[in-house]
Amino acid sequence: MKDNVDVVVVGGGYAGVTAANRLARHDGVSVTLVNPRPDFVSRIRLHQLVAGSDDAIEDFGDVLGRNVRLMVDSVTRIEAAERRVSLAGGGSVSYDYLVYAVGSGAADPGIAGAMEFAHWVSDLEGAQRLRSTLAATPLSAPVTVVGSGPTGLETAAELAEAGRDVTIVCGNVLGPSLHPRVRRPVARRLARLGVTVVEGPRTQVTEVSGDGVRLDDGRTLPSAVTVWTAGFQFPDLAARSGLRTDADGRLVTDVTLTSVDDGRIVAAGDAGVMPDHPFRMSCQAAVQLGPAAAETILRRIMGKKPTPVRMFFAGQCLSLGRGEGVTQFSYPNDRVNALSISGGPGAGVKEIACRFTLNKLVSGARKASSRAPHAENVARVQGP
Numbered sequence: 550m551k552d553n554v555d556v557v558v559v560g561g562g563y564a565g566v567t568a569a570n571r572l573a574r575h576d577g578v579s580v581t582l583v584n585p586r587p588d589f590v591s592r593i594r595l596h597q598l599v600a601g602s603d604d605a606i607e608d609f610g611d612v613l614g615r616n617v618r619l620m621v622d623s624v625t626r627i628e629a630a631e632r633r634v635s636l637a638g639g640g641s642v643s644y645d646y647l648v649y650a651v652g653s654g655a656a657d658p659g660i661a662g663a664m665e666f667a668h669w670v671s672d673l674e675g676a677q678r679l680r681s682t683l684a685a686t687p688l689s690a691p692v693t694v695v696g697s698g699p700t701g702l703e704t705a706a707e708l709a710e711a712g713r714d715v716t717i718v719c720g721n722v723l724g725p726s727l728h729p730r731v732r733r734p735v736a737r738r739l740a741r742l743g744v745t746v747v748e749g750p751r752t753q754v755t756e757v758s759g760d761g762v763r764l765d766d767g768r769t770l771p772s773a774v775t776v777w778t779a780g781f782q783f784p785d786l787a788a789r790s791g792l793r794t795d796a797d798g799r800l801v802t803d804v805t806l807t808s809v810d811d812g813r814i815v816a817a818g819d820a821g822v823m824p825d826h827p828f829r830m831s832c833q834a835a836v837q838l839g840p841a842a843a844e845t846i847l848r849r850i851m852g853k854k855p856t857p858v859r860m861f862f863a864g865q866c867l868s869l870g871r872g873e874g875v876t877q878f879s880y881p882n883d884r885v886n887a888l889s890i891s892g893g894p895g896a897g898v899k900e901i902a903c904r905f906t907l908n909k910l911v912s913g914a915r916k917a918s919s920r921a922p923h924a925e926n927v928a929r930v931q932g933p
Contacts, residue, residue, distance in 0.1 A: 552577050553577065553579060554577055554578050554579070554645045554646070554850055555579050555581070555643060555644050555645045555646075556569075556572050556578060556579070556580050556581070556644060556645065556646045556647070556648065556846060557580075557581050557582075557583060557634055557642055557644040557646075557647050557648070558572075558580060558581070558582040558583070558617075558647075558648040558650060559583050559624045559627075559634065559647065559648065559649055559650060559651055559786070560582075560583075560584060560648075560649075560650035560651040560652055560818070560820075561582050561583075561584030561586070561589060561609065561613075561619070561650075562590070562592065562650060562652045562818060562835065563592070563818065563832050563835035563836050563839065563906070563910070564650040564652070564817035564818030564819075564835040564836070564838050564839040564842070565582060565584070565648065565650035565652075565817065565818065565839065566582070566589065566612055566613055566839065566910055566913070567817075567835070567836050567839030567840050567843075567909075567910065567913055568648045568650060568817050568839035568840065568842045568843045569582045569613065569614070569617045569648070569839075569843075569917075570613065570614045570617065570910075570913035570914055570916065570917040571839065571840045571843035571844070571847075571913065571917075572648075572843045572846065572847070573614045573616035573617045573917035574614075574616075574916055574917050574919070575847060577850075578847075578850070579618075580616065580617045580618065581617070581618045581619075581620060581642055581644075582613065582617050582618070582619050582620070583620045583622055583623070583624055583634065583636070583642065584609075584619065584620070584621060584622075585621070585622065585623045586621065586673065587609070587621045588606045588607065588608060588609060589606065589607040589608070589609050589611075589612050589613070589910075590605060590606060590672070590673045591603075591605045591606065591607055591903075591907065592605070592672075592832065593832050593903055593906065594903060595670050595671070595672075595673070595676040596670055596676075596700065596703040596704045596707050596868075597707060597868075598673075598676045598677065598680060599670055599676050599679050599680050599683065599704060599707065599708070600680075600707040600708055600710070600711045601680065601711070602707070602871060605673065605676065606673070607907065607910075611910075611911055611914065612907070612910040612911055612913075612914050613914055613917075614913070614914045614915070614916070614917020614918045615914075615917070615918040616917050616918060617917060620636075620642070622636045622637055622638045623636065623637040623638075624636060624637075624651075624786060625637050625786075625789075626786070626789060626790050627647065627649075627786065627787070627790035627792065627814070628641070628790070629790065629791070629792065629810070629811045629813070629814065631643075632644050632645065632647075632813060634647070644813075645813065646813050646814075646815065646846045646849070646850075647813060647814045647815070648815055648816075648817055648839075648842050648843070648846070649786075649787065649800050649808070649814055649815065649816045649817070649820060649821060650816070650817040650818045650820065650839065650842075651783070651784045651786055651818075651820045652783075652784075652818055652819050652820055653671070653781040653782065653783050653819035653820060653830060654669075654671050654672050654781065654782060654783075654784070655669035655671040655672065655675060655777070655780075655781065655782065656780040656781050656782035657782070658777060658779065658780055660754055660755065660756065660757060661755070661756040661757070662756050662757035662758050663754075663757045663777055665757075666757045666758060666759050666775060667695070667757050667775045667776065667777040668682060668774065668775065668776050668777065669776070669777055669778075670700055670704055670776060670778060671700070671778075671781065679774075679776060682774055683708075683713075683774060686773055686774055687773075688712050688713060688714075689714060690714065690773035690774065691714050691715075691716065691770075691771045691772050691773055691774075692708055692713050692714060692715050692716070692772065692773065692774045692775075692776065693715075693716045693717075693718060693762050693770055693772035693774070693775045693776070694708075694715060694716070694717045694718070694775075694776045694778060695717075695718050695720075695754050695757075695762065695775065695776065695777045695778060695779055696718075696719075696720065696777065696778035696779030696780070697717055697718075697719040697720070697722075697723050697724055697725065697746075697748070698724075698725065698726060698778060698779070699726065699865060699867055700778040701717060701776075701778035701779070702717070702723075702724060702735060702739075702867055702869065703867055703868050703869070704776055704778060705717040705739065705744050706738065706739060706742055706744065706868070706869035706870045707868070707870055707871075709739070709742035709743055709744045709870070710742055710870030710871060710872070714743070715742075715743070715744045715745070716744070716745040716746075716747060716770055716772070717739070717744055717745070717746055717747065718747045718752060718754055718762065718764070718770070719746065719747060719748035719749075719752060720748075720752055720753050720754070720779065721748065721749070721750070721752065721753075722748055722749075723735065723736055723739075723746055723748050726865065726877075726885070727865070727875075727877050727885065728877060728885045728886060728887050728889070730887045730889070731875060731877045731885070731887070731889040731891075734875055734889065734891035734892070734895075735867070735869065735875055735891075738869045738870075738873050738875070738891075739869070742869075742870060747764070747770070750766075751764065751765045751766035752764055752765070752766065753765045757772075757775050757777075760772065760773065762775055781819070781830065782797070782798065783797060783798040783799050783819065783820045784798070784820065785798055787799075787800040787820070791810075792808055792810050792811065792814070793808070793809055793810050795822050795824065797822075798820075799816075799819075799820055799821055799822040800814075800816045800820060800821045800822070801821075801822055801824060802815070802816045802821050802822065802823055803823065804823055804825075804826055804857035804858060805845045805855035805856065805857060805858065806821060806823070806838065806841060806842045806845055806858055807845060807855065812849070815842045815845050815846055816838075816842065817835070817838045817839045817841070817842035818834070818835045818838055818839065819834075819835070821838070823858070826858075826860075828860050828883070829862070829883055831865075832906060833862060833863070834860065834862075836906065836909060837858075837860055837861070838858070838860075841858045844856075860883075861881050862879050862880075862881060862882070862883035863878065863879065863881075864876060864877050864878040864879040864885070865877040865879070865885075866895075866898055866899040866902045867895075867899065868896055868899045868900070869895075869896070870896075871896070872893065872896060873891070873892050873893060873895060873896050874891070874892075874895035874896035874897075874898065874899040875889055875890070875891045875895045876889055876890040876891075876895050876898040876899065877889050
């Protein structure tokens, strides 16, 4: 293995952290992780942050190996020809290999008033703003959650359990990613929590205002606080850097997660796409893609051919408040089946999954810390 191979990981989410920890376990590999926040965001708990049952934050010192140099800054451009990244705080960092793990965030839905009046739960800052808004809003005021994917369902249930008057607007069907049989216990739980479910034809939101949402069937639903959970978008870093992206802005890769434009750039997580092998954006995918990206880089360093990525999915775990939940099982290819666990046991499985994920990061950090660190990697660096 070549001495002093420098790897820069852009993004400190689940994929970026697992990739960095896997790389940092190997002698001769120096790893720098660039992330805009000084703390790790437990994204799968952001709906709990909104309701006040968790802060959704972990110390990077717990989940990131001490061999990994953390730079709190943002990458503004990848200079692929020069193998360096430019930083928002000034200066640049050179690399031999780069892991592109910038994740995803809330998308502009293109609906009148949405960007002005709606709130998001897709990132830490959005969830914190929503929590502050709710704290200043009477408990009896109507809250509308737009979108009934996992984020929408979890947010609606969490707020309803906290005593909020919640309506969830599905756009079509409740829980579109769930098996029809598994939707039943979800619907029953929402009903017990007092959540009003708006589903069926012509229930798309066409306009958001400060006091309501308008549907394409002509109805206007009162809404003091509107939470938009439908749709995600991706940072435009790859496109700004001249790298090939798909129509949604994700970095296009081959089956080894390597950019089709540059063999030194490897994607991990939501912001990469293998066009012929699509996968569902999720924490479950990220914690597989991070180590896989690291293995692709390590094999290249050792002069070996990278192997295609193999993904395995077990299902989806949903918390429906603190007391109940639903676990939707799937086949390994992520196609859902009719098997599920609901009620209190379903909530237990969800909590186990959340804790398992965090423990997996902590374990990876310990393994990465078992090798004597390079002197330059000991410090945590705060950008200007």
